[in-house]
Amino acid sequence: MAAIGAVRIPDEVRAVVQAEPGEPAPAQLWRARWQQVVELLLIVEVDDAAVAMPIMLDDRHADAQTLVLAPGQTSLAVTLTVWIDLVRRLPLYVLDRHVGMVTVDVSRANWETAAIAAGARYGSDPVSRADRRHEIRAGLDDAMDVFATATWTPAGTGELARLLASAAIGVQQLADTLDITPQRALALRRGQVPASDREAAVLAPILGLSHQAVLEANPPPPAGLAAQMSRPRRRAQVVRLARRRGITEHSAWLAATYAVNAQAARQTGQSREPAWEERIDRYFQVALGD
Incomplete structure (x- = not known):
């Protein structure tokens, strides 16, 4: 400027x-x-x-x-x-x-x-x-x-389930390590839900990967979520999140996107596209203290 x-x-x-x-x-x-x-x-x-x-x-x-x-x-x-x-x-x-x-x-x-x-x-x-x-x-x-x-949207390899299996991390061990329910741990092991930012941070040293590499082993985020996260006002929030956490903008973008997606994936029986804008608003309200 x-x-x-x-x-x-x-x-x-x-x-x-x-x-x-x-x-x-x-x-x-x-x-x-x-x-x-x-x-x-x-x-x-x-x-x-x-x-x-x-x-x-x-x-x-x-x-x-x-x-x-x-x-x-x-x-x-x-x-x-x-x-x-x-x-x-x-x-x-x-x-x-x-x-x-x-x-x-x-x-x-x-x-x-x-x-x-x-x-x-x-x-x-x-x-x-x-x-x-x-x-x-x-x-x-x-x-x-x-x-x-320019691109920020993660391709999402979907390799997380294979990585967890290769590390021989059982469902109960995964649940205890991540402090989540056995049901969610089983879904993670099967590749049915994405790991959140917090979960990826815990899994990174166990899997011998970087935090970002674990996030990118998730399936790609839904197109609707990626589109909402690509708006200029979301980038401004991502910049603030990166500064607050002392990480790169790209890492902050991934962290926010997968956190929102993981939260949405916890809800079962959804028959329509989640209200991504509302979910993103709630995420940043908590993450940034707005």
Whole structure:
């Protein structure tokens, strides 16, 4: 957020930046972050993913294929360069902070033309091969590829039952070790339910594996749960959980997802998809003390 912090912006916009992220929408400006890559984006379309373009908060590196919005066309009140030809379809979970919006109607097919009529302009061609605009464009192109291919959802090998059998851990021993009922221990031994974050932590040294490896030996989480855990506001909670526990974001994502899934699996006789959003809310209320 250094770029945003250096910009003199209205108080109401700063409040948006500092608030917990909501759902992304067209015409919004977001920070995207994955591993060590951080960029600002303009969202132009949202469904189960986000169609977005990289932006910068000045026009120093604008080339002939970029659109430069005037300060009056953004809530940040600064010149904003949009690399319209570097548009990508990105997973929602790379978005981690809403930073503002544009006043241009990006849902229109010819929105660039309308933006120019309202005060925007195109950049200019680089003056030489050494022009830094080439480097900036290449870096943004690489960053968008990182975002487009980012993934956190565990494949889930489903190997936990085999691992428990190989370690010759009986049902009663498993129940005593994990402080669970024999019924749940039997279900774990049969691979019918996933191990929770707590259970994985106890099993890790017994199986000679890392905590994360035990979690990933679970079956893959249900698609509905993974989709809910991929929303930007869930990522913000995952970040807080990681900081609280002193673990990586990826480990926190796995821990939260499998904890919610394990809790749902304890309920028998379900005839419909669990209310994942409510279950996730309850999990983070306890885990984060909200």
